[in-house]
Amino acid sequence: MMDRDQRILAATAVFAMAWVIARAYVQAITIDEATTYALFVQNSAPFHWLGSSNNHVLNTALMRLTTRVFGVSEWSVRLPALLGAAIYIGACLRLCRRFNCGLPFTWALLVCLIYNPFIMDFLVAARGYGLALGFLMAGLVADHKRLASCAVASACIGLAFAANFSFAIACGTVLAARFVWSWSERTHPLLKLLAAYALPAIAVTLLIPLPALLSFPTQELWYGSRSLPEMLDGFYISSLFQLNEHVIGPKLHAVMLLNQRWFYPALGVTFAAWAAYAIRNKLGRPELTRMAAVAGGAAAAAFLIHWTAFLAFGLLLPKERTGIFFVPLAFAAVGAVGAIPPVSRVGRWLRTAFVAALLTVAVNNIASMRLMYFREWNWNEEGKQVYTVLNCLHEKHHINSVASGWPFVSVLNFYRQTATRDTFAAVPDTINNPEHVEVYVLETVLNPDLIEPKHLKVMWHGDATKAAIALPPEQLAALESSACWEIPH
Amino acid sequence: MRWKPSYLILGTALFAFAWVVTRACVQAISIDEATTYLGYVQYATPDHWRVNSNNHVLNSGLMRLVTSLFGLSAFTIRMPAVIGAGLYVWAAVRWCKLASTQWFVQWPLLLCLVYNPFVFDYLVAARGYGMAVAFLMLALVNAAEWLYQPLERRRSLEAMCGISSVCLALSFASNFSFAFVDAAALIGLLSMVWVQRTSAMRLIGMLAIPGVAVIYATVWWTARHFGQGELWYGAATIGESLGSLLDATLYQLNPDLANPQLLPLFAALRPFLLPMLLLSALAIGSLTWARKEWRPKFAAVLALIAVAAFGMHWLGHQYMGLLLPKDRTGLYIVTLLTAAAGMLAGVPALSISARAARIALLGTMFALGLYFVMCLRLNHFKEWPWNANADKVYARLACMNHEHVVRYVSSVWMQEAVLNVYRLSSGHETLAKIIDLREERAGTEVWVTNYLFDQPLMAEKGLKIIYHDETEATIAVTPELAARMEASVCLQFPQ
Numbered sequence: 001m002m003d004r005d006q007r008i009l010a011a012t013a014v015f016a017m018a019w020v021i022a023r024a025y026v027q028a029i030t031i032d033e034a035t036t037y038a039l040f041v042q043n044s045a046p047f048h049w050l051g052s053s054n055n056h057v058l059n060t061a062l063m064r065l066t067t068r069v070f071g072v073s074e075w076s077v078r079l080p081a082l083l084g085a086a087i088y089i090g091a092c093l094r095l096c097r098r099f100n101c102g103l104p105f106t107w108a109l110l111v112c113l114i115y116n117p118f119i120m121d122f123l124v125a126a127r128g129y130g131l132a133l134g135f136l137m138a139g140l141v142a143d144h145k146r147l148a149s150c151a152v153a154s155a156c157i158g159l160a161f162a163a164n165f166s167f168a169i170a171c172g173t174v175l176a177a178r179f180v181w182s183w184s185e186r187t188h189p190l191l192k193l194l195a196a197y198a199l200p201a202i203a204v205t206l207l208i209p210l211p212a213l214l215s216f217p218t219q220e221l222w223y224g225s226r227s228l229p230e231m232l233d234g235f236y237i238s239s240l241f242q243l244n245e246h247v248i249g250p251k252l253h254a255v256m257l258l259n260q261r262w263f264y265p266a267l268g269v270t271f272a273a274w275a276a277y278a279i280r281n282k283l284g285r286p287e288l289t290r291m292a293a294v295a296g297g298a299a300a301a302a303f304l305i306h307w308t309a310f311l312a313f314g315l316l317l318p319k320e321r322t323g324i325f326f327v328p329l330a331f332a333a334v335g336a337v338g339a340i341p342p343v344s345r346v347g348r349w350l351r352t353a354f355v356a357a358l359l360t361v362a363v364n365n366i367a368s369m370r371l372m373y374f375r376e377w378n379w380n381e382e383g384k385q386v387y388t389v390l391n392c393l394h395e396k397h398h399i400n401s402v403a404s405g406w407p408f409v410s411v412l413n414f415y416r417q418t419a420t421r422d423t424f425a426a427v428p429d430t431i432n433n434p435e436h437v438e439v440y441v442l443e444t445v446l447n448p449d450l451i452e453p454k455h456l457k458v459m460w461h462g463d464a465t466k467a468a469i470a471l472p473p474e475q476l477a478a479l480e481s482s483a484c485w486e487i488p489h
Numbered sequence: 490m491r492w493k494p495s496y497l498i499l500g501t502a503l504f505a506f507a508w509v510v511t512r513a514c515v516q517a518i519s520i521d522e523a524t525t526y527l528g529y530v531q532y533a534t535p536d537h538w539r540v541n542s543n544n545h546v547l548n549s550g551l552m553r554l555v556t557s558l559f560g561l562s563a564f565t566i567r568m569p570a571v572i573g574a575g576l577y578v579w580a581a582v583r584w585c586k587l588a589s590t591q592w593f594v595q596w597p598l599l600l601c602l603v604y605n606p607f608v609f610d611y612l613v614a615a616r617g618y619g620m621a622v623a624f625l626m627l628a629l630v631n632a633a634e635w636l637y638q639p640l641e642r643r644r645s646l647e648a649m650c651g652i653s654s655v656c657l658a659l660s661f662a663s664n665f666s667f668a669f670v671d672a673a674a675l676i677g678l679l680s681m682v683w684v685q686r687t688s689a690m691r692l693i694g695m696l697a698i699p700g701v702a703v704i705y706a707t708v709w710w711t712a713r714h715f716g717q718g719e720l721w722y723g724a725a726t727i728g729e730s731l732g733s734l735l736d737a738t739l740y741q742l743n744p745d746l747a748n749p750q751l752l753p754l755f756a757a758l759r760p761f762l763l764p765m766l767l768l769s770a771l772a773i774g775s776l777t778w779a780r781k782e783w784r785p786k787f788a789a790v791l792a793l794i795a796v797a798a799f800g801m802h803w804l805g806h807q808y809m810g811l812l813l814p815k816d817r818t819g820l821y822i823v824t825l826l827t828a829a830a831g832m833l834a835g836v837p838a839l840s841i842s843a844r845a846a847r848i849a850l851l852g853t854m855f856a857l858g859l860y861f862v863m864c865l866r867l868n869h870f871k872e873w874p875w876n877a878n879a880d881k882v883y884a885r886l887a888c889m890n891h892e893h894v895v896r897y898v899s900s901v902w903m904q905e906a907v908l909n910v911y912r913l914s915s916g917h918e919t920l921a922k923i924i925d926l927r928e929e930r931a932g933t934e935v936w937v938t939n940y941l942f943d944q945p946l947m948a949e950k951g952l953k954i955i956y957h958d959e960t961e962a963t964i965a966v967t968p969e970l971a972a973r974m975e976a977s978v979c980l981q982f983p984q
Contacts, residue, residue, distance in 0.1 A: 046744045068867055069511055211748045421978055
């Protein structure tokens with residue numbers, strides 16, 4: 001690749017990392033992040049070894065470290081996820097550089113791997129998905145010939161599993177596919193290769209996630225899809241979620257919104273046509289076809305195992321984030337096939353159509369970039385503003401008793417932890433049966449039946465969400481005219 | 490061609506240094522660090538030349554420089570120690586290079602040299618131990634590299650002798666308790682370069698003059714006036730001395746890092762790790778001694794330096810009443826013996842028995858290295874665990890000063906110096922100097938006590954406890970102040 005192309009790819013990756021860091025800094029904490037912090041990080045006892053579907057051991061342990069070192073803030077709890085993001089982006093950049101087949105294609109592929117809104121959300125969120133994605137991709141792209149690199153790949157895949165148990169099957173299939181790839185080269189004795197692929201992953205598993213694995217309550221595996229369409233729909237919707245009007249102009253926004261549902265089908269059709277042509281004409285470089293086989297084979301095997309487990313044991317299929325690994329694996333396979341150079345005019349046309357579809361998806365991804373919320377927990381976008389108002393009420397009017405429902409309880413309690421000075425009392429999840437409540441924090445969509453029967457008056461309402469702060473009648477006289485309601489959103 | 494450390498070695502070394510810096514920033518100041526600052530650094534007069542066993546001249550001098558430049562904080566008073574840590578980690582990486590070119594020798598050796606919790610504590614603490622051990626190890630590795638490098642890549646004999654001599658002098662200037670080991674190392678170096686057939690006088694001159702010049706320029710006056718009365722810290726028996734080193738080396742697995750499945754396994758392995766290391770090192774040493782291989786001989790020199798230093802202490806103990814090394818004052822024994830074990834692990838095994846011994850040694854070093862990594866901690870030193878929350882205690886006192894105009898505080902000796910350092914570093918409070926709680930002072934409303942030892946005092950004065958943590962640090966106040974503080978923000982700090 002030319003130096004200029006390399007620089008453009010590197011700049012694209014660096015910008016993505018900067019965007020992820022900016023999001024980690026400005027975005028309000030969400031319910032799942034705050035719950036992870038409250039349950040497994042905050043306590044002085046080492047609760048990060050406990051088995052629970054919400055505890056992603058490696059991520060939780062690192063959150064514990066970063067919050068002890070830097071204090072509690074949105075940024076410090078997301079630092080492990082940022083580490084995962086850096087590893088993931090670096091691995092994707094390495095993969096795309098390896099394909100070495102024209103800037104439009106490699107750039108579009110890189111954008112599809114990194115800027116996909118589904119992926120980008122989890123490169124920021126303080127959960128284990130970002131770390132797991134990073135280590136899985138690092139394991140996938142590591143060199144398959146040198147024994148030391150095979151051992152590093154194995155350790156990375158072990159760490160991906162330690163970061164998130166929902167990657168278990170994908171980790172197994174990627175490790176197996178890589179082993180077959182290395183073995184097929186016949187550069188090392190079988191036993192040495194087996195040891196290089198098995199021992200580091202086993203050592204990592206023994207050192208990090210073993211206790212959580214042994215104490216994992218199987219009844220907690222309640223999150224998942226109950227059918228194939230539901231599973232695929234989850235990926236589809238997440239990957240196409242919400243074009244950002246701030247990023248693209250109104251005209252393009254309207255055009256893209258109208259045609260968005262065709263982007264992935266078009267990519268699928270053009271890719272299938274190109275792949276069929278390449279297979280029929282026996283095109284391809286060995287390293288590309290093998291990478292396609294490893295990534296595609298690992299994704300297909302992971303899907304088949306999940307499907308079998310669903311049919312045989314009722315284990316739910318991956319849903320949205322729990323199947324996030326399918327996205328980079330699929331794009332790695334697609335990229336490896338797409339990087340094959342065409343040899344005829346028909347081939348050039350087919351490939352051009354495929355690259356155009358890939359570029360369209362890439363543009364869609366860039367047009368969906370956002371700063372302020374995650375798709376899955378968008379109702380928490382204004383959690384910090386809610387806390388600011390409540391804290392003002394506490395400081396100015398000595399409000400101490402706040403009632404809230406599940407969308408806000410852990411978020412508000414998280415912000416209480418970040419306070420360096422006195423703040424209001426811990427918020428219980430008692431919005432329907434509260435006792436002596438001075439202020440209500442509610443979601444006007446989820447709690448519409450609460451406002452009228454209790455004669456609540458909504459004093460503050462979020463701009464972007466349905467978050468609201470309401471007062472019971474007995475507090476109106478004292479608080480209605482407070483300056484706290486005027487705090488800028 | 491210059492040797493480049495592998496990513497594994499480089500990453501492990503950089504991580505260790507990053508951990509040292511992190512600890513230096515976040516860990517609360519301890520009593521000995523605070524006493525050093527208050528005694529020899531705080532005032533405009535050059536008190537860092539003063540004669541006292543707590544004054545490690547070079548460290549105190551550098552603390553003075555750093556705090557003058559950057560102000561007073563936990564990190565700035567530890568900056569000289571952090572510089573020492575950087576030098577020590579660098580020396581350790583060079584030891585690894587010297588021991589072997591194989592990663593499975595280099596890596597466990599680096600872990601054992603650097604991550605040992607005993608060593609690690611003193612790479613952070615604002616005392617002279619970290620710098621002293623760093624300069625000692627640099628002096629030795631510098632000589633070893635020179636001796637065992639091909640002739641064409643050697644620097645001059647004068648340069649090697651000069652650097653090692655200066656390093657040993659700086660080690661002594663950093664900490665007087667390294668006097669014997671520095672002397673033993675100097676004799677060891679002299680005997681090793683003797684074979685270079687340079688004239689004896691020239692050799693002695695090359696090794697002695699730079700070091701003497703450094704000592705004369707720095708600690709000469711302090712050392713000359715150092716009396717035996719200062720040497721009150723030490724062990725009375727060899728058992729106590731060695732026991733203190735073993736305890737510190739295997740101190741406390743961190744349950745945040747060692748998972749509950751591994752904790753009992755490591756606890757079961759603990760008594761066997763060091764004996765296994767010793768036995769397998771002795772076995773491989775004896776099995777390879779006769780070969781034309783320099784590493785066993787150099788390992789023997791390192792061990793002899795440690796033994797000779799300990800022997801000098803013992804002679805001093807027998808005939809002059811000096812105490813034997815204890816805990817930190819025997820830090821060099823651990824690092825020298827670890828380096829010696831690393832040298833032996835690097836010897837290629839040519840027989841089945843030597844191979845078995847080498848596997849046992851490497852296996853033990855791996856296990857020990859892993860054990861040490863599991864001991865990493867952020868919040869306290871083994872020797873002064875009661876100071877782990879001193880910063881939190883001071884934050885409450887500061888709040889009481891701002892909100893309730895509390896000015897007079899008395900404290901148990903464990904916290905007194907530390908709280909005074911925080912008082913000086915904050916500069917935002919109007920607290921008077923915090924005094925020992927045995928002294929009476931009119932107007933005192935707050936006592937910082939130890940919950941285990943000071944209950945009678947609290948009962949006698951009718952104090953009310955408003956803060957008590959897991960280190961047993963306690964804040965007790967008069968009933969009148971407790972009444973004033975009933976709904977105080979100072980009682981509602983997030984934990």
